[in-house]
Amino acid sequence: MPEESIENINFDALNAKAISQPLVDHMYTADPSAHVFNGKIYIYPSHDIDAGEAFDDLGSHFAMEDYHVISMDSITSEAIDHGVALHVNDVPWAKEQMWAPDANEKDGSYYLFFPAKAHDGIFRIGVAISNSPTGPFTAQPEAIKDSFSIDPAVFKDDDGSYYMYFGGLWGGQLQRWRTGQFNAEQPDSPTAFLPEDHEPALLPYVAKMTDDLLEFSEKPKEIELLDENGNLLLAGDNDRRFFEAAWLHKYNGKYYFSYSTGDTHFICYAMGDTPYGPFTYAGRILNPVVGWTSHHSICEVENKWYLFYHDASLSKGVTHLRSVKVAEITYREDGSIETLDPYRD
Template sequence: MLITKRKLFTFAIFLFAGFLNANAQNPLVTHLFTADPTARVFNGKLYVFPSSDTYPPAGREAEFPRFCMPGYHAFSLENGSTWKDHGWVLKENDVPWGEKDTYAMWAPDCIEKDGKYYYYYPAKPKNDKAFRRIGVGVSDHPTGPFKWEKSFIKDVTGIDPGLLLDDDNKAYLFFGGGHELYVAPLKNNMKEVAAEPILVEGLPAGYKEGSFPFKKDSVYYLTFAHVFPDEGYTIGYATSSKPMGPYQYRGKIMDNIHNGTNHHSVVKYNDQWILFYHSWDISGFNKLRSMCADYMEFKKDGTITKVKPSLRGIGTPQVNDTIQIDRYNEISGANTTFVGGDEPNGWMVCDAKMMSYVRFDRVKLDGATTIKARVASGQRNGSFEIRLNNPKGKLIAEFPINYTGGWSSWETIETTIKEPVTGTHNLVVVFKSDWGNTKSVNLNWLLLQ
């Protein structure tokens, strides 16, 4: 049995970290707070460009009644469900034309044109009365380094840049916040507007922000955050036959989540449409958000089936991916709760009784020979099994339950897979203990190797 310990990673530590691997389902990463995720596929690889939330500096809390946002990281999907953190793309004090120490770096976007990557972002300008201006940088790689333009884009005032590159290689910049959204064509250099921005017509009344356009089957979709007075932030969408509209409102993609903001993007990856969005399950505070993702479907008439936020999220974990087993598809006879002890932020399966189980779908087992489990237990009685597809399915691995020092004292244990397994299966963890026991073991994650 191999036993290791993982250190507690706090958000403050990761502000200075370099390259990190984040293993999670929903939310996608838990080592820092991420919001407003813009997802893009470049050369067959999935990237996400979110904003970031942090705590206000000590003594300055009153200055940030809403959000405190210091800059941007970039992430890429490196395996079945492993997100690599590429570190800082841009910090607020590195904006050439921006005010310092304002924590005002709201939602960004990144787009590729003719082999160059253009990163757009809002920031608070110095010596300018505008609430936000939008700047741009260019790079040879999606994660930078970027060469930042010394001034913001002229004639553009607002937040939440959303980019559309049409089939004719013409680009459009959507932006705005409040009761109006705007769009402008960009020049070929992607750094200037080719015409004065116009109001996007045909959208419903009410507060709107978070413009994200895309094209499908010759139809232009404009998705956006939309606030209903009696519901709060939702994600809505409208369609048009032209990139600059007018648009027709078609309904909601996602309902409000826990009475807070939502901000999103839509991307097609591996022939599946995905909605990226954010929530705040990790922090419990809607100013410290975490990005999430779920699959999205279109009906035959082109309308979008409303997405319900899930725990499981997207991706197909495989060898060397961490399986956050608490992000289950089904659970019976057990519970989940926020993880305790010296673990990184997240959840665990707990209160597992005799014959309780948790099912986690879509795991690619090709090449796996061992399974590791992260466990904590205050007793020495029982075991838990790993079975395929259902609680009575093929048994592929079994772990004994041993005392680890307490219910918040964590160890990593390892066992060998009983025989080679190929293909993609649902994994079911079945817990065994004495009848009448109220809990057997706390389980955080599994890892195939």
Template sequence: MRIRAGLAVLALSAALVPGSARADNPIVQTIYTADPAPLVHNGRVYVYTGHDEDGSTYFTMRDWRVYSTADMANWTDHGSPMSLTTFSWASADAWAGHVTERNGRFYWYVPVKNRATGRMAIGVGVATSPTGPFTDALGRPLVENGEIDPNVFIDDDGQAYLYWGNPNLWYVRLNTDMTSYSGGVTSIPLTTAGFGARTGNTGRPTLYEEGPWVYKRNGLYYNVFAAECCSEFIGYSTAPGPTGPWTYRGTVMPRQGGSFTNHAGIVDFNGGSYFFYHNAALPGGGGFTRSVAVERFTYRSDGTIPAITMTAAGPAQIGTVNPFVRHEGETSAWASGVETEPTAGGGINVGYIDNSDYLKVRGVAFGGGARTFTARVASASAGGRIELRLGGPSGTLAGTCTVGGTGGWQNWATVSCPVTGASGTHDLYLRFTGGTGYLLNLDWWQFNA
């Protein structure tokens, strides 16, 4: 029997919020996500996230997730390529990590609780693909001092640095194998000149709280961090070198968003700069049920970062979607009511689909027109229908595909139907209709000209 997780019901209710059908932040609606770590690789942005369990009243997190995009609007769900069980020595707390690539291998640095010591330690997962699967690179912690939130930066000279810390800020110089380091664990002085003065908590003299994100731009080193809990805002400092001395520069994102934490990641992609963060924007959201979002921004001429405000719209789409090639069902700008799950034989499919659930794909360029629509589907029930709507979940109906029972949720069949009136560029909505209960699973879809 299929048991539906709580968030899918909440995601369905998101469709009832005025304007939410047009809003594409947060970027994931099928689960709660937190602590984004973006990575640009081969023409895509990959964002690595934590996963807040439904109904959490603490930071209850057991695995990590990966999503990617080529257009900053439609995101592909790659599932969970790493979890607590990846690390045999870890007992709990799959918290905020960071991924980097070196020499064709991807290294995921994560804080987890060491079963033997009961303290937080930094582990390293490794993979040959940005979407995993990741395995434990060491079989033990890379470094352990009870603190969290690792971030890795590789400088222009090839020297890699691992930063982490709450309540302190630490770094080590990683060797080129990325799984060992030279020298000792070094503390970065948390001075008020370097990280600002805190006013409400004398136990911590500076604004630095956690979540460092260190990078280099035009010869200047940036350290963007979560500041002054609780609730946190995002501040930043700059330095002439990767280890300082740091100078506090101000606020990047003020306190907002309904979560008492925030966690930042910044990348440049396709000529734009993007700021990732988390908030509590989904129904049921809060300090322990967070969601990742993103905004585009522009540095000032002197290299400083402007104040960035959370929006429901998110960044503009880069380019358009070609509907005449195959698209995974788990790629969308907004998913209402559905969940994703592993597909038998590998991959991810969309499942737990009820009547009136839908998927939005932003900016689909039909050109002179589409004639037919084909989808790979499965159903252990009587099935349902896929309505092809343009502009909104109740927009122009361009076609309807009927899906019958296939004898199982992973017994796949291909269905096709005629399409009329689909020309030009539109937001495409795959709206699912039928009786009660789960209707069908969707693996992929494609239009034909």
């Protein structure tokens, strides 16, 4: 439900129809990355604030400064905010805009992966480490070498390999990397350098991580997202093409790559046989929510699967003040996922 359609919404009625309610309401949270560590749910969201920045299509009003970690003993238990886990002032290479993070665990250490604008105005991806899933986290002094754009998601495969998925259009700068180098021309245009509608859409990236989870072990590769005929999705296919919010999970031996379509506000997914893809478009997981953005994660909890997502209903539609929610998802016998409507009729 894009921002331009919210003016006449009765938010009390809308919230009454919502399939889930905000997990926390004392602050605004978004972009939830959920994991189960040691039998407990941990959620790594963005922390939305109103910094007074002007609204624009580069996302300048998303001026987040820090990360909090939320934990839950079970899917129905109270969500606990553990306070500031990492602040931009404690990241030597970062200047601003601590956007959507993710986390993972290896050998008893916990790794927070996060994008931020460096002092040169270019989004990079960094890593911070803690001995606790709730932090506090200590950032590495430099961003990951050869990292770029936004929305890192780190998936651990069954063989113990870790892969990072990332990328985002418009303010996420992915379109500025089409030549392999950052294109700084037309800095105020979110749509400069996008492909034409009849051309293949820009693709997200994947890179296997080094054993210490601090760097890429290979040059990032584009992830092919295909239509039902085996062709790359086109840039003009706004209802299906990738925009941001990459996520990967595995179910019954299949890899599910899910993502946001951005300006059309769907969470979609595609299926493949390897962590590198290719992935064939398979449908929608979530229909549009109140607020411009849609960003999610998918996590198994006690043999059930859940979609963690956000909307802006608590802030009455303020685009950059969102709230994390959770809803159960259902797989059909063929492995496809039933589409969720975030608000009941």
